[in-house]
Amino acid sequence: MAPLITTPDDEDDERDHPFNAYxxxxxxxxxxxxxxxxxxxxxxxxxxxxxxxxxxxxxxxxxxxxxxxxxxxxxxxxxxxxxxxxxxxxxxxxxxxxxxxxxxxxxxxxxxxxxxxxxxxxxxxxxxxxxxxxxxxxxxxxxxxxxxxxxxxxxxxxxxxxxxxPHGETIILKRVKDADNYWDEGGLEQYVDTPTTERYRDELEKINQWLAAADLGYDRRGIPWPHTSFDIGDRRLRRIFTQARFTSGGRMFGGFWQQLRKDERRQGLRIGGEKAVELDYGQVGPRILYGMAGHPPAADDLYFMHGYNRHRDGIKKVMSAMIFAGERLDRFPKDTRKLFRKTDRIAEVVEAVEAKHPLIKDHFHKGLGHDAQFVESSILVDVLLDLRSKGVVALPIHDAVMVPASKVSMTEEVMLRVFNAHAHVQGSVTVEG
Structure with a gap:
C-alpha cells in the first residue's frame, strides 16, 4: 500500500507558534x-x-x-x-x-x-x-x-x-524522515558550509535587510472577524531545505504576512502606503515538471480533466501528491476525498491525469516533488533579488509575492522572465483579486 500523502514535510511544523529563543x-x-x-x-x-x-x-x-x-x-x-x-x-x-x-x-x-x-x-x-x-x-x-x-x-x-x-542560522537543512516510523517528526541535519550554502545565506540576508527597512502597514477596517494576531515587525525569513540535501525544498518561511489569511493579506496589507496585490505562479508544480522532462506544457489549463470539470481543486491536490509520491497512489491523498464524487476512484483519477499529461507521465510517482519545490524556491529568491534591485518591496508566500499595486506590471514581467530562466518553460502568473 502506498503511503498516505499529505503536505510537503518542510511545512509540517511551521503552522504552530514555536518558541522564539532570540x-x-x-x-x-x-x-x-x-x-x-x-x-x-x-x-x-x-x-x-x-x-x-x-x-x-x-x-x-x-x-x-x-x-x-x-x-x-x-x-x-x-x-x-x-x-x-x-x-x-x-x-x-x-x-x-x-x-x-x-x-x-x-x-x-x-x-x-x-x-x-x-x-x-x-x-x-x-x-x-x-x-x-x-x-x-x-x-x-x-x-x-x-x-x-x-x-x-x-x-x-x-x-x-x-x-x-540577531537570529542564528537562516539556512536550515532537514533530515530525511524514517519511512518506517510513523511518529518520526523529522529533525535538523548538521552540515558543513560550502560556497553554495554561503551564497544562499548571503542572498537571504540581503532580502531580510531589505524587508526589515520596508514601509509596511496593515489596515483591519472592513476585514471580517476573527482577525489573525501578528507582529508587524516579524519579517525575518529563513530557507528550509529538505531530504538532507540543498537541492530539495528551500522554501522561505517567516514574516507576519505568511500568518495572515488570504482575505486579510489582500484587503489589509499596505506596502509603502499602497494596497498590496498578490501575484501567484499558476500551475507551478506541473509546469516545473514539464521543464524537468524537457517538454513545453500544454497551452490550456493543466488541471482541467474531461469528466472532472467540477473537481479542479481535487485534481490539483491529486497531481501534487502524484509529483511528491514515490509510489503509485492507491488511495486519495489526505483531505481530498471530499473534493470528488462518491463514485470516483483514485485509480481512475490518476489515469485521467496521466492521459492528460502523457509527456510527463513517467515523472509522476518518482518523488520529484521536493526537487520541483527547489526550482520553485530558487525562482522566488531570484524574483525578490531582482525586484530589490529595482527598489520594489516584495513579500514572498511560497509560489507568490505581494507587491505595491503600482508595481504589478513590472513584477509580472520579472516573474515570467525568472521562471523561464529556471524552469526552461513558459510560466503563468495570475494577479489575484
Whole structure:
C-alpha cells in the first residue's frame, strides 16, 4: 500500500507558534520584570536547596539569558493575542547539542528553568508537559502565568518594550524522515558550509535587510472577524531545505504576512502606503515538471480533466501528491476525498491525469516533488533579488509575492522572465483579486 500523502514535510511544523529563543526585554520596564524573576528564582533555589553551589559566571549568564528569552517571548505572545500556547522542547538531545541551530538561550538547564518559572508560588509560566508516550506530541506548551500577566499589566508593557537578538542560522537543512516510523517528526541535519550554502545565506540576508527597512502597514477596517494576531515587525525569513540535501525544498518561511489569511493579506496589507496585490505562479508544480522532462506544457489549463470539470481543486491536490509520491497512489491523498464524487476512484483519477499529461507521465510517482519545490524556491529568491534591485518591496508566500499595486506590471514581467530562466518553460502568473 502506498503511503498516505499529505503536505510537503518542510511545512509540517511551521503552522504552530514555536518558541522564539532570540526574544529579549528591551525597555527598562521589561528588563525590570526579567530581573525580578531571576532574583526570585535564585532565592527559590537557595531556599529549597535546589542549587548547592554558586553558578559560574558563564552559567549564570546563560541562566539569565534563558529566563529573559522565555518571559519575553511569553509577553510578546500575550500582546499579539495568540490564542494557542508556545511550543518548546525539553529534549536533552536538542538542548544539549552544540551546533549551528542551537540558540544561546538553550542549554540542559532549560527544563529546570521552565519548572521553576512554573512553580505555583512564582506563577510566571503555565506549562503543559508533553505526554511521555509513543505517538504523543513531543512538544510542551507554555502560557503566561498569573504573575507574568500582572507584571505585563502593571508595567504597561507593549510590543516596543521587546526586541530580538540577531537570529542564528537562516539556512536550515532537514533530515530525511524514517519511512518506517510513523511518529518520526523529522529533525535538523548538521552540515558543513560550502560556497553554495554561503551564497544562499548571503542572498537571504540581503532580502531580510531589505524587508526589515520596508514601509509596511496593515489596515483591519472592513476585514471580517476573527482577525489573525501578528507582529508587524516579524519579517525575518529563513530557507528550509529538505531530504538532507540543498537541492530539495528551500522554501522561505517567516514574516507576519505568511500568518495572515488570504482575505486579510489582500484587503489589509499596505506596502509603502499602497494596497498590496498578490501575484501567484499558476500551475507551478506541473509546469516545473514539464521543464524537468524537457517538454513545453500544454497551452490550456493543466488541471482541467474531461469528466472532472467540477473537481479542479481535487485534481490539483491529486497531481501534487502524484509529483511528491514515490509510489503509485492507491488511495486519495489526505483531505481530498471530499473534493470528488462518491463514485470516483483514485485509480481512475490518476489515469485521467496521466492521459492528460502523457509527456510527463513517467515523472509522476518518482518523488520529484521536493526537487520541483527547489526550482520553485530558487525562482522566488531570484524574483525578490531582482525586484530589490529595482527598489520594489516584495513579500514572498511560497509560489507568490505581494507587491505595491503600482508595481504589478513590472513584477509580472520579472516573474515570467525568472521562471523561464529556471524552469526552461513558459510560466503563468495570475494577479489575484
Amino acid at each position: 526574544r529579549f526585554a528591551a525597555s527598562d520596564n521589561a528588563k525590570g520584570i526579567v530581573a525580578e524573576a531571576v532574583r526570585l528564582l535564585l532565592n527559590y533555589e537557595e531556599r529549597f536547596g535546589l542549587k548547592m553551589n554558586k553558578r559560574r559566571a558563564q552559567d549564570q549568564e546563560t541562566f539569565d539569558l534563558t529566563v529573559d528569552a522565555i518571559l519575553s517571548d511569553l509577553m510578546h505572545h500575550h500582546l499579539v493575542e495568540h490564542p494557542a500556547g508556545i511550543y518548546v522542547t525539553r529534549s536533552n538531545r536538542v538542548l544539549g547539542a552544540r551546533n549551528r541551530y542551537r540558540p544561546p538561550a538553550y542549554s540542559k538547564v532549560f527544563p529546570h528553568i521552565l519548572d521553576l518559572l512554573s512553580k505555583p508560588e512564582l506563577g510566571y509560566v503555565l506549562q503543559d508537559k508533553a505526554a511521555p508516550i509513543p505517538g504523543a506530541s513531543k512538544s510542551t506548551a507554555i502560557r503566561p502565568g498569573p504573575t507574568l500577566l500582572a507584571r505585563i499589566h502593571d508595567g504597561d508593557i507593549a510590543l516596543d518594550d521587546l526586541d530580538e537578538h
